[in-house]
Amino acid sequence: MEIAASKEKVRRSSRSFSGMLGVAVKYAVLIAHSVFTLLPLVWIASNSFRNTDQILTSIRLIPESFDFSNYAKVITASNIPKAFYNSLSITFVTLALLLAVALPASFALSRFRFKASGYIYMFFAAAIFVPGITVLPMVFKLFNDLHLLGYKYSIVLSYVVGELPLSLFLLVMFMRAIPHELDESAIIDGCGTWKMFTLITVPMSRNGIVTVLILAFVAVWNDYLLALIMLTNKAYRTLSVTLAFTKDENGINYGMMSASIVFAVVPMIVFYLIIKDQLIKGMTLGAVKG
Numbered sequence: 001m002e003i004a005a006s007k008e009k010v011r012r013s014s015r016s017f018s019g020m021l022g023v024a025v026k027y028a029v030l031i032a033h034s035v036f037t038l039l040p041l042v043w044i045a046s047n048s049f050r051n052t053d054q055i056l057t058s059i060r061l062i063p064e065s066f067d068f069s070n071y072a073k074v075i076t077a078s079n080i081p082k083a084f085y086n087s088l089s090i091t092f093v094t095l096a097l098l099l100a101v102a103l104p105a106s107f108a109l110s111r112f113r114f115k116a117s118g119y120i121y122m123f124f125a126a127a128i129f130v131p132g133i134t135v136l137p138m139v140f141k142l143f144n145d146l147h148l149l150g151y152k153y154s155i156v157l158s159y160v161v162g163e164l165p166l167s168l169f170l171l172v173m174f175m176r177a178i179p180h181e182l183d184e185s186a187i188i189d190g191c192g193t194w195k196m197f198t199l200i201t202v203p204m205s206r207n208g209i210v211t212v213l214i215l216a217f218v219a220v221w222n223d224y225l226l227a228l229i230m231l232t233n234k235a236y237r238t239l240s241v242t243l244a245f246t247k248d249e250n251g252i253n254y255g256m257m258s259a260s261i262v263f264a265v266v267p268m269i270v271f272y273l274i275i276k277d278q279l280i281k282g283m284t285l286g287a288v289k290g
Contacts, residue, residue, distance in 0.1 A: 041265065047258035055254045070259040080260050082235070083242035086152065088267070090238060091220045094159040098167060098216055099209070101160060106171035106205075107197050111183060121172060127165035133225070140229060152236040158226060163216045174208030175201055210275050217271055221264075239264050 039061075047055050048070055049063040074080045109121050139158055140149075148154035178201060186196050202209070227238040237245075243260050 044258045044261050044265075047255060048262050050255050050258075052252075052254045055258075070253075070255040073253075073256050074259045074263065078256070078260070079237070079242055080239070080263055083237050083239045084263060086236055087221060087239040090153065090156060090159075091217060093153060094156045094163075094220050095213055095216055097156060098160050098163055098212070102164060102167040102171055102212065103202060103209075104197070106168055106175055107201050109168070110172045110175035111178075111180075111196075111201065121168070124165045124168045128169060132162050136226070136229070143230060149230060150232040150236070152231070152233075155227065155230045158230065159216075159220050159223070162226075163212075163219060167212045167216065170212055171205060171208050174205045178204050214272065214275060218268060221268060 042061050043059070046061050046063045049066050049068070050060070051067075051070075054060075054064065109117050143149050143154065143158075148157075182200055182204075183196060186200055191199070222240060223238070224240045224244070227241050228244075231237055231241070243257070243264060
């Protein structure tokens, strides 16, 4: 008895040690990932308060002094504010049009059964795996033939089409999880299709909508290649494209470029902090429902 009890005690202690070791390894990996993710952001933020000579001669995470001259130059002596407005307006128009198309389409594919619904859904699901760069030449030719190149909001059409497959896939998944008994009860109460869509389906798909918004926001805000090719008019350049041209005749002003990058990164961070709870809930629910 005593020998068996001692063996059981050893086993429990071994399991406890293994569990503690596993937790320690997980936290170590998470901490290392956080450090490697945040370190470049901190370094860029520090460089935004330094001049080029200081940046090239030493690497510092804390600047020598908080000099805001780089930010003043970005605002007064560069095209960054104009590009920031272009990116902001194009992104929000894209998000609005994307929801206007994706929500009704997802509602129809998820709540109604018709002959081609399954094929349509599979078509959009398969389109997720098509790299955007493979269709870029055809998109460019189409826009050129339609004389849409160079117009500011013409690129919105490309963004909406590019984000539509993933948006439909996620929203249909969320809407299918809504019990059909709610639709039946609404119909009995005299609720029409439009009211059913606006009062039941859309509110109950809020987490999915937020997930779609954040994914589309990051994709459109960070896009470089499509904006570079489609927006031929320099006045309509987005922030990501303008950052690539942040240099003067004598070379690159690294302090000013760092301040410009801060301008590009901060909106994404703020947008994430505002809706992070809904995003986490949406992705978690999506994983369970899938």
